[in-house]
Amino acid sequence: xxxxxxxxxxxxxxxxxxxxxxxxxxxxxxxxxxxxxxxxxxxxxxxxxxxxxxxxxxxxxxxxxxxxxxxxxxxxxxxxxxxxxxxxxxxxxxxxxxxxxxxxxxxxxxxxxxxxxxxxxxxxxxxxxxxxxxxxxxxxxxxxxxxxxxxxxxxxxxxxxxxxxxxxxxxxxxxxxxxxxxxxxxxxxxxxxxxxxxxxxxxxxxxxxxxxxxxxxxxxxxxxxxxxxxxxxxxxxxxxxxxxxxxxxxxxxxxxxxxxxxxxxxxxxxxxxxxxxxxxxxx
Numbered sequence: 237x238x239x240x241x242x243x244x245x246x247x248x249x250x251x252x253x254x255x256x257x258x259x260x261x262x263x264x265x266x267x268x269x270x271x272x273x274x275x276x277x278x279x280x281x282x283x284x285x286x287x288x289x290x291x292x293x294x295x296x297x298x299x300x301x302x303x304x305x306x307x308x309x310x311x312x313x314x315x316x317x318x319x320x321x322x323x324x325x326x327x328x329x330x331x332x333x334x335x336x337x338x339x340x341x342x343x344x345x346x347x348x349x350x351x352x353x354x355x356x357x358x359x360x361x362x363x364x365x366x367x368x369x370x371x372x373x374x375x376x377x378x379x380x381x382x383x384x385x386x387x388x389x390x391x392x393x394x395x396x397x398x399x400x401x402x403x404x405x406x407x408x409x410x411x412x413x414x415x416x417x418x419x420x421x422x423x424x425x426x427x428x429x430x431x432x433x434x435x436x437x438x439x440x441x442x443x444x445x446x447x448x449x450x451x452x453x454x455x456x457x458x459x460x461x462x463x464x465x466x467x468x469x470x471x472x473x474x475x476x477x478x479x480x481x482x483x484x485x486x487x488x489x490x491x492x493x494x495x496x497x498x499x500x501x502x503x504x505x506x507x508x509x510x511x512x513x514x515x516x517x518x519x
């Protein structure tokens with residue numbers, strides 16, 4: 237528990253939620269009850285004086301449901317069409333829910349080019365800081381409509397870690413489809429045990445990570461979450477993986493309760509996020 241006590245004092249928090257956590261498994265439609273609870277929790281954190289960023293997936297999932305695609309599309313043009321439709325609908329729902337709590341939200345769509353270009357990266361950083369000063373909650377997603385294979389992050393786990401580093405965040409919370417990081421895939425191995433705290437990401441830990449979740453909605457598996465932890469920890473932020481089925485786990489994490497898996501920060505000397513992006517160390 238002592239390792240968790242300092243989480244209470246976190247001031248700049250990034251929360252990432254995936255498509256599977258936002259939608260009903262049976263229909264693929266948005267889970268409005270969960271989204272409403274998520275918005276209320278984030279607004280209340282903002283009311284406590286904390287800076288909050290939401291990195292949300294779901295644009296392609298919402299768009300594909302709207303356009304009648306039963307399976308996740310593989311062709312980029314179809315995925316981009318789904319993203320164009322879904323992003324607008326997703327933001328409409330978020331804006332409506334945030335307005336119910338008198339909280340202003342803003343949309344920020346990013347590609348890897350945003351980070352690779354010095355001017356774009358600085359502008360993005362300035363925009364985030366200005367939104368914080370105005371009490372606004374930025375809602376971030378990858379700009380799937382215009383991204384290419386060479387210029388996309390590939391998953392929002394990576395994106396959320398990069399955003400955390402960009403804004404100087406001190407806590408990243410990944411809402412996943414499992415309770416935390418396990419020694420093996422708990423869906424397949426009943427003997428898998430959850431690791432409460434990770435102090436170092438070593439080769440043994442990397443071997444435990446799995447590259448797929450078995451879900452046809454999301455893009456990131458446990459391997460991408462470990463990569464996100466490497467970036468977040470090196471930038472000076474703690475990271476927690478916890479179950480997104482109950483978004484109240486956000487509060488439990490910040491209250492310092494023993495939930496999920498905590499990856500302890502160990503800020504790298506002369507940390508530069510561009511070193512990770514250019515050399516693809518998060519892959």
